[in-house]
Amino acid sequence: MIKNLILTLSPEQGSNISGLAGIVARTLNMPPLRVKHIEILKKSIDARKPNIKVILSVNAFIDEEPKVFEPFHSRYQKTLSSRKVVIIGSGPAGLFAALKCIELGAKPIVLERGKNVSDRKQDIAIINRPDTAGLVNIHSNYSFGEGGAGTFSDGKLYTRSTKRGNVNDILKILVEHGANPEIIYDSHPHIGSDKLPGIITNIRNTIINAGGEFHFNTFISDFIISNGKIKSAISTEGKEFEGDAFILATGHSATDIYELLISKNISLESKPFAMGVRAEHPQELIDSIQYKSRKRSPYLPTASYKLVTQVEGRGVFSFCMCPGGIIVPAASKPGEVIVNGMSNSKRNSPYANSGIVVTINPEELISYQQYGALAGLKFQQDLEIKCFDAAGKEQKAPAQRMTDFCIARQSATLGKTSFNPGVTSVALHEILPDFITLSLQKAFIDFGKKMKGYYTSEAMLLAPESRTSSPVRIPRHPEKLCHFQIENLYPSGEGAGYAGGIVSSAIDGENSAIAAVGSLG
Numbered sequence: 001m002i003k004n005l006i007l008t009l010s011p012e013q014g015s016n017i018s019g020l021a022g023i024v025a026r027t028l029n030m031p032p033l034r035v036k037h038i039e040i041l042k043k044s045i046d047a048r049k050p051n052i053k054v055i056l057s058v059n060a061f062i063d064e065e066p067k068v069f070e071p072f073h074s075r076y077q078k079t080l081s082s083r084k085v086v087i088i089g090s091g092p093a094g095l096f097a098a099l100k101c102i103e104l105g106a107k108p109i110v111l112e113r114g115k116n117v118s119d120r121k122q123d124i125a126i127i128n129r130p131d132t133a134g135l136v137n138i139h140s141n142y143s144f145g146e147g148g149a150g151t152f153s154d155g156k157l158y159t160r161s162t163k164r165g166n167v168n169d170i171l172k173i174l175v176e177h178g179a180n181p182e183i184i185y186d187s188h189p190h191i192g193s194d195k196l197p198g199i200i201t202n203i204r205n206t207i208i209n210a211g212g213e214f215h216f217n218t219f220i221s222d223f224i225i226s227n228g229k230i231k232s233a234i235s236t237e238g239k240e241f242e243g244d245a246f247i248l249a250t251g252h253s254a255t256d257i258y259e260l261l262i263s264k265n266i267s268l269e270s271k272p273f274a275m276g277v278r279a280e281h282p283q284e285l286i287d288s289i290q291y292k293s294r295k296r297s298p299y300l301p302t303a304s305y306k307l308v309t310q311v312e313g314r315g316v317f318s319f320c321m322c323p324g325g326i327i328v329p330a331a332s333k334p335g336e337v338i339v340n341g342m343s344n345s346k347r348n349s350p351y352a353n354s355g356i357v358v359t360i361n362p363e364e365l366i367s368y369q370q371y372g373a374l375a376g377l378k379f380q381q382d383l384e385i386k387c388f389d390a391a392g393k394e395q396k397a398p399a400q401r402m403t404d405f406c407i408a409r410q411s412a413t414l415g416k417t418s419f420n421p422g423v424t425s426v427a428l429h430e431i432l433p434d435f436i437t438l439s440l441q442k443a444f445i446d447f448g449k450k451m452k453g454y455y456t457s458e459a460m461l462l463a464p465e466s467r468t469s470s471p472v473r474i475p476r477h478p479e480k481l482c483h484f485q486i487e488n489l490y491p492s493g494e495g496a497g498y499a500g501g502i503v504s505s506a507i508d509g510e511n512s513a514i515a516a517v518g519s520l521g
């Protein structure tokens with residue numbers, strides 16, 4: 001018999017998995033030996049009152065053992081046919097597309113402009129040192145290289161996708177490749193930047209062992225198109241990769257791909273996006289606000305927050321909140337500055353950071369309309385360059401105290417930040433476009449009312465948080481998922497404008513592979 005139970009526990013009880021069988025036996029008034037196994041379905045924290053509770057939804061196996069399911073790995077032993085799917089980009093969309101191709105018996109050929117994950121680590125280290133931060137490698141940085149923007153990301157795996165089946169499959173595949181099994185049931189699953197590279201390497205090995213191919217340092221800069229179909233993808237070295245179908249999963253930082261598509265008369269569209277700043281507080285402050293106590297219990301995770309407001313009809317919201325994390329230099333070429341956030345699996349830095357961004361409709365960017373589908377992209381690029389220039393052209397980030405920003409005064413002194421390349425005091429309220437400044441100023445005051453203590457001079461703002469979502473969409477057929485003009489081109493993931501974040505990009509990659517392989521018969 002399987003009994004579904006909701007357990008309301010203290011944080012200490014909730015962190016002791018081995019003690020759960022005893023709690024279930026007491027709850028059901030039966031001898032502990034009858035409880036054979038506990039499967040945790042969901043774990044969440046109720047911190048609305050000072051007496052914080054951990055809520056577990058569990059399946060208790062009474063007098064019976066759970067079934068052993070076929071591991072996902074066994075899906076990847078198929079003999080691959082001669083059907084070749086070329087996948088451009090090895091981010092979450094590209095990698096999960098490749099795994100799905102293998103499952104369906106087609107051979108994936110993954111082309112990646114950057115380096116493998118271990119060589120990529122050296123370039124990430126260079127851009128994190130104040131003396132070398134300006135040496136941004138245009139093919140190997142926080143956005144480009146094996147695993148894409150997902151590799152040195154925070155590794156939060158929340159998604160707004162309502163298709164739980166698909167989400168659970170992605171989480172299970174990640175666990176089979178080395179992620180902590182807790183991600184399956186945690187209401188806020190998180191992997192961490194220190195664990196992601198190992199998982200990405202394991203996924204690559206699965207793909208290669210099953211007969212797939214990986215080509216690193218392979219920057220695709222052209223396509224050969226004939227009779228409305230792509231025949232091959234061409235790298236800058238002139239290497240030609242032929243395939244039956246092409247999944248384009250190059251992410252939203254690969255602006256060169258958008259320009260290539262335009263040069264080939266392949267249509268693009270602009271789409272709404274969001275930009276703003278990254279706000280950083282001491283983690284202890286966020287813990288004390290969220291847990292309503294001066295010191296966080298050792299059994300509770302570092303606290304996070306989610307904030308949203310409307311300012312004169314415009315949405316302003318927190319994005320990619322990283323408790324116990326750091327702010328990272330996420331530029332993908334020299335001459336621009338971009339900030340983003342990440343944390344390690346233990347989330348133990350003394351800082352809490354989050355993007356605070358303002359929604360932008362491309363039609364309102366009047367002076368950018370000449371760029372057509374690339375209006376939002378050009379607007380984004382201009383701000384990244386402006387911030388670079390304002391902060392002294394050294395990959396330092398322009399920064400201001402939150403309270404100074406809201407009263408439009410340049411900060412005389414700056415507080416400590418986690419941003420390794422360093423910060424320069426800049427009047428962000430003058431650098432950011434007026435509508436972004438005004439929306440953020442009002443939003444911070446509002447957030448201070450919603451979370452008492454959030455609006456503080458201790459909070460630092462760093463700019464720009466510009467790569468939250470793609471300002472461009474590559475239009476595709478709603479069911480066939482191929483481009484309207486090119487029948488074997490499958491735009492996929494975040495750069496195509498159909499996903500945002502690791503899990504939704506991975507799901508989109510899988511769907512593109514199903515459509516692409518399906519079209520080959």
Ligand SMILES: Cc1cc2nc3c(=O)[nH]c(=O)nc-3n(C[C@H](O)[C@H](O)[C@H](O)COP(=O)(O)OP(=O)(O)OC[C@H]3O[C@@H](n4cnc5c(N)ncnc54)[C@H](O)[C@@H]3O)c2cc1C
Nearest residue numbers: 089091093113145148149153154156220251493494501502
């Ligand atoms: C610092 C940071 C933290 C983040 N934290 C989170 C988080 O906690 N949770 C979350 O859900 N999301 C997070 N994200 C966002 C997440 O990483 C992206 O949404 C996701 O990686 C998008 O997946 P994708 O496969 O569509 O594209 P990408 O991951 O961007 O991958 C695109 C790949 O294509 C390659 N490529 C580009 N152009 C070419 C070309 N011409 N030829 C060959 N290869 C090419 C790139 O090198 C790259 O590997 C974070 C991002 C960053 C930068």
